[in-house]
Amino acid sequence: MLVKWIRCGVLDQDGFDRGQRGWAALRNRPGFHGQGGGWSRSQPGVAHLFAFWDGQRSYDAFMAGPHDELASAQTGTYEMLAARTFAHRLDVKVGFEPRFSDADLLRVALCKVRPDRVGHFVQMQERVWNPAMAGSPGMLRGVFAEGADGDFLVLSAWDSATEHGKYREGAVARLSQRADLDADVLSVAGDVVDVVPEWTV
Template structure:
């Protein structure tokens, strides 16, 4: 399995690429992948510091794709900003991240870590306690995620 993340300077550049180049590029890659899923998320806010789509200093990326109950979107967004982000920002090894939103109450939390070991410490020591404080189970209808090892040869 591969996770591919792309970051666009603006929606206009994304729309231009989709209108002018996407179909030609997709046709040239036919048969090279199975079961592709694509989602477009709009930037809501940064996690820790100003987000840069630079992967050269990251060893792993944690991605969480959340489907939030419609009546809990405001709460989910608030606790992401007030509970989860400060906890991640205060964790050794957490470099930066981004919180994005898609139509249909879908959210993406992407965080970059300097090592899998540092991310593992954060996960073990804090996730359960923070989840209770944030009332995650009440907010989230479904969550899918992964910890992805960054392949430097794949970064552009």
């Protein structure tokens, strides 16, 4: 599965929102599995979107075909757009599906991993982070995916900000130490996203 992460700096939030609802046309595209997103909690005017495809071929066909027509509805509503793709490596909780209808909040983390530590980082994701997140009340599902140049994406969906806050306060520092995260990564950047239900496809 291919995961696409789009981050937009939005100028016209109402116009962007109206345009985003037009992406419902994706439902009929071969190889498309789902899309959702919302607004950043920490950065006003920043939108995050996550799309899921069965592979590079179907994604490339969409980009070469109807993508530009759909995207034209949002022309002029944003000043910055950054898009990256990642290849699925692991589910965070068994049986990941790209569903957002039951999620209140998304947590996205981008980890830049040292080249000589990729194997250890992936192993710790599987043995330390995934079980801890899967066992956290309120964590619905998630995905761990690999991009280019040692970049890894961790996306998790939560049923409430309260439950995510409990996990973050109670577990993250302890798990980071146990997984020796500082030795694995050059940087970790991320955001917390309030889901907009109407953007779910």
